Amino acid sequence: MSLNSDFDLPSSEEAALAAQFLQQEATMENTNAAQNLQIKTLEDKLAHYERIISKCNACKAALNPSKPLKRKHGSVDLTLNKKLKPSSRSVALARKVLKENFQLEAFRLQQEAAISRLLDGQSAVVVFPTGGGKSLCYQVPAVAFAELDQLCQSQRSEGPGITIVVSPLIALMKDQVDALLKRRILATAMNSSQTREQHLQVAKDLEAGKLKLLYCAPERLNNEGFVESMRHVKGGVRLVAVDEAHCVSEWGHSFRPEYLKVARFVKEIKAERVVCLTATATTKVAQDILSNFGIPDEGLFRTAMYRPNLRLLAEATPNKQESYEKLFKFLQDHPGPAVVYVTIQKQSEELASTLTRKRFKAKAFHAGMETQKKTELQDEFMKVDDLIIVATIAFGMGIDKPNIRTIVHFNIPQSVEEYSQQIGRAGRDGKPSTCLFFLCPEDFYLRNVFTYGDLPARASVREFLKSIFDPFKLTVDQSGSGKSFRTSHYTQTKEFDIKMSPLAILYAELELQFGLIRATTPIYSTYQYEVSDHRRWHGDNSAAANIINKSAKPGKKWYTLDLDVASLQGGIVRADLIRKLNQWNDSGIVVMKASGVQNVYKVLKELPTTDAQIDDITRKLYTQMLDREKQALERTKQVVGLVTEKQCFSRALAAYFGDGSDGLSEECGHCTWCETHVQVQLPNVKPAPPNPGSVDAIMKACPIRDDPRLLARIGFGITSPRIMALGLKKSGVWESMNVCDFPTLVGAFATRCKVDPY
Numbered sequence: 001m002s003l004n005s006d007f008d009l010p011s012s013e014e015a016a017l018a019a020q021f022l023q024q025e026a027t028m029e030n031t032n033a034a035q036n037l038q039i040k041t042l043e044d045k046l047a048h049y050e051r052i053i054s055k056c057n058a059c060k061a062a063l064n065p066s067k068p069l070k071r072k073h074g075s076v077d078l079t080l081n082k083k084l085k086p087s088s089r090s091v092a093l094a095r096k097v098l099k100e101n102f103q104l105e106a107f108r109l110q111q112e113a114a115i116s117r118l119l120d121g122q123s124a125v126v127v128f129p130t131g132g133g134k135s136l137c138y139q140v141p142a143v144a145f146a147e148l149d150q151l152c153q154s155q156r157s158e159g160p161g162i163t164i165v166v167s168p169l170i171a172l173m174k175d176q177v178d179a180l181l182k183r184r185i186l187a188t189a190m191n192s193s194q195t196r197e198q199h200l201q202v203a204k205d206l207e208a209g210k211l212k213l214l215y216c217a218p219e220r221l222n223n224e225g226f227v228e229s230m231r232h233v234k235g236g237v238r239l240v241a242v243d244e245a246h247c248v249s250e251w252g253h254s255f256r257p258e259y260l261k262v263a264r265f266v267k268e269i270k271a272e273r274v275v276c277l278t279a280t281a282t283t284k285v286a287q288d289i290l291s292n293f294g295i296p297d298e299g300l301f302r303t304a305m306y307r308p309n310l311r312l313l314a315e316a317t318p319n320k321q322e323s324y325e326k327l328f329k330f331l332q333d334h335p336g337p338a339v340v341y342v343t344i345q346k347q348s349e350e351l352a353s354t355l356t357r358k359r360f361k362a363k364a365f366h367a368g369m370e371t372q373k374k375t376e377l378q379d380e381f382m383k384v385d386d387l388i389i390v391a392t393i394a395f396g397m398g399i400d401k402p403n404i405r406t407i408v409h410f411n412i413p414q415s416v417e418e419y420s421q422q423i424g425r426a427g428r429d430g431k432p433s434t435c436l437f438f439l440c441p442e443d444f445y446l447r448n449v450f451t452y453g454d455l456p457a458r459a460s461v462r463e464f465l466k467s468i469f470d471p472f473k474l475t476v477d478q479s480g481s482g483k484s485f486r487t488s489h490y491t492q493t494k495e496f497d498i499k500m501s502p503l504a505i506l507y508a509e510l511e512l513q514f515g516l517i518r519a520t521t522p523i524y525s526t527y528q529y530e531v532s533d534h535r536r537w538h539g540d541n542s543a544a545a546n547i548i549n550k551s552a553k554p555g556k557k558w559y560t561l562d563l564d565v566a567s568l569q570g571g572i573v574r575a576d577l578i579r580k581l582n583q584w585n586d587s588g589i590v591v592m593k594a595s596g597v598q599n600v601y602k603v604l605k606e607l608p609t610t611d612a613q614i615d616d617i618t619r620k621l622y623t624q625m626l627d628r629e630k631q632a633l634e635r636t637k638q639v640v641g642l643v644t645e646k647q648c649f650s651r652a653l654a655a656y657f658g659d660g661s662d663g664l665s666e667e668c669g670h671c672t673w674c675e676t677h678v679q680v681q682l683p684n685v686k687p688a689p690p691n692p693g694s695v696d697a698i699m700k701a702c703p704i705r706d707d708p709r710l711l712a713r714i715g716f717g718i719t720s721p722r723i724m725a726l727g728l729k730k731s732g733v734w735e736s737m738n739v740c741d742f743p744t745l746v747g748a749f750a751t752r753c754k755v756d757p758y
């Protein structure tokens with residue numbers, strides 16, 4: 001079975017691109033060509049929207065602040081009284097902005113309380129369900145700061161400053177920015193999908209103090225240039241909004257190490273306040289977020305999870321074939337926009353074509369598809385009311401379709417959080433909608449493949465640490481102020497058989513927990529260029545140009561330059577060579593592209609070098625990794641338990657998130673348990689014991705003896721960078737023991753290899 005990662009994480013080249021952009025920025029200023037660039041400016045974009053608005057009377061009326069909307073609620077005082085106490089003033093200001101800039105009548109849930117706390121200068125954590133309106137909690141303050149300063153008579157000579165929104169999804173950023181621009185609120189995003197010109201435009205807008213909101217991915221916070229520019233941004237950073245803030249917590253279902261650095265960033269840039277937003281936080285995760293950002297308990301705004309219009313159903317089947325039959329029937333009985341969630345990309349393709357053959361209008365959606373195709377599909381889904389999307393988790397974030405009538409989980413979701421987030425997309429219009437969760441013993445295999453796939457062998461972690469702590473690999477910084485080392489995460493995953501995401505966690509722990517290193521702006525190792533203007537290219541006789549031309553290897557069309565080799569051979573610093581290449585590129589002499597991202601780490605403390613020191617760190621890190629694996633197993637149990645225990649599903653879901661279930665009686669009356677009082681029971685299928693013949697066959701196919709986990713992975717069917725490199729996936733023994741319990745399999749190989757299982 002082929003498993004493709006379906007997580008739409010921002011590209012690891014994101015930060016590297018930013019680095020390139022910042023390096024290029026200095027060069028651009030001196031280049032005449034730069035002034036001639038046809039840049040699509042923020043003003044262009046706004047003018048475009050202005051043109052649309054000017055043609056539409058409804059828009060004109062709604063957006064024209066000189067003609068205030070008729071007030072439905074007479075109590076809102078739109079002429080703000082400067083003498084009001086801070087919180088009443090903040091409430092009045094927030095309501096004014098909501099009406100005038102967002103054309104909305106009243107706040108929902110605890111929006112008003114959270115926003116006025118922020119306007120009063122304090123930080124907050126907002127836990128609202130999907131579609132609850134979290135975005136307004138930072139967008140309203142971002143707009144309100146200018147007027148707040150006037151009211152408090154604390155106007156800043158440099159302007160009202162900006163709000164930074166840290167968000168993991170590039171597609172989401174774009175939607176939000178477009179929506180804000182339509183409302184004439186100046187917002188933009190900095191991300192890897194942008195061209196260099198767009199990056200430069202953002203820098204200019206920042207410099208001019210025009211922007212109200214700037215969206216970026218957490219990876220950007222590793223970029224020293226970005227941190228520095230935010231430290232000195234005009235008017236200061238008034239607010240940092242952390243979207244998907246559950247990623248901060250190691251207890252969360254999608255912990256992302258880069259998120260741990262957000263709190264440090266907030267301190268370093270002296271942001272005035274923070275708002276952390278999430279749709280899914282258990283009590284433990286919410287506490288983790290609060291403590292990470294030093295926010296007191298009263299800063300937590302959490303609303304009830306219970307959605308009375310959602311009917312939560314579950315069905316257990318002995319095999320997948322039965323689930324198919326039941327799915328067809330269910331979709332026939334429940335027409336309307338639907339999303340069927342599956343675990344892997346291949347399944348989404350296969351199930352979509354099966355449904356099409358059965359005459360349903362169904363289409364697959366997953367992270368492996370081209371961006372344009374995904375956008376088209378999302379647009380189509382928004383427009384029509386009879387499409388079934390068969391999707392992996394890649395679908396849904398930012399989809400704000402009010403009338404999704406049905407959500408089906410065709411496989412077991414990763415956690416209660418994921419389940420809750422996905423069902424939360426149904427029935428946003430408040431109308432009755434149905435969610436069906438299929439369970440079948442086969443599905444546990446897939447979940448286990450994911451769960452057991454992340455933990456590397458202990459020896460791999462040790463070897464990795466030994467390698468990065470190697471004093472001979474350290475280089476003295478160009479400033480002479482300290483030492484640093486460079487690595488390629490991509491190469492290291494293969495070298496040490498550690499997957500990308502646990503590798504990133506290891507680096508983050510070394511940085512944040514042990515304080516040994518600090519990630520800085522990543523760099524490119526390889527540049528390629530194609531000459532467009534030979535006359536000017538030949539005419540450049542500078543030292544940097546000569547070294548580049550001497551070192552670059554010609555190809556059919558492109559010259560390839562290994563920057564380190566060129567720098568070493570030519571005796572010239574990398575930065576000078578990059579500057580020259582950028583200059584050529586900017587003035588149209590060459591067309592350039594860069595590749596081979598290298599992560600750069602500054603060494604902050606003396607690195608451990610003795611065996612005992614390295615063993616000690618390995619032990620600590622590995623214990624944490626084992627704990628994470630246990631947590632992942634527990635998450636599967638919890639999500640299955642939610643619908644297989646004798647309990648009201650809605651109540652159990654609310655309780656999971658520590659929600660008092662206001663308005664929810666003992667039984668919701670519209671879940672499988674409440675409707676039938678019959679427990680959903682999974683057939684009891686016991687794992688098979690390891691087959692000695694298959695164990696022998698794997699030992700024969702793979703000579704590795706110091707890594708029983710790797711041998712067990714071959715039998716179970718869990719890929720790893722080394723397994724891929726050794727081509728073991730194509731061997732006859734691949735997945736030969738996928739009916740066994742994975743830890744038992746590791747034990748069996750450990751016994752055969754006479755080593756410790758972990």
Ligand SMILES: Nc1ncnc2c1ncn2[C@@H]1O[C@H](COP(=O)(O)OP(=O)(O)OP(=O)(O)O)[C@@H](O)[C@H]1O
Pocket residue numbers: 104105106107108111128129130131132133134135136279397398399400
């Ligand atoms: N007070 C309000 N009155 C009316 N509509 C609102 C209000 N607050 C938010 N909305 C609308 O609700 C929809 C969902 O809001 P938003 O995208 O901010 O939700 P969210 O909590 O961020 O959801 P998700 O978790 O899916 O990202 C948007 O269309 C938004 O305009």
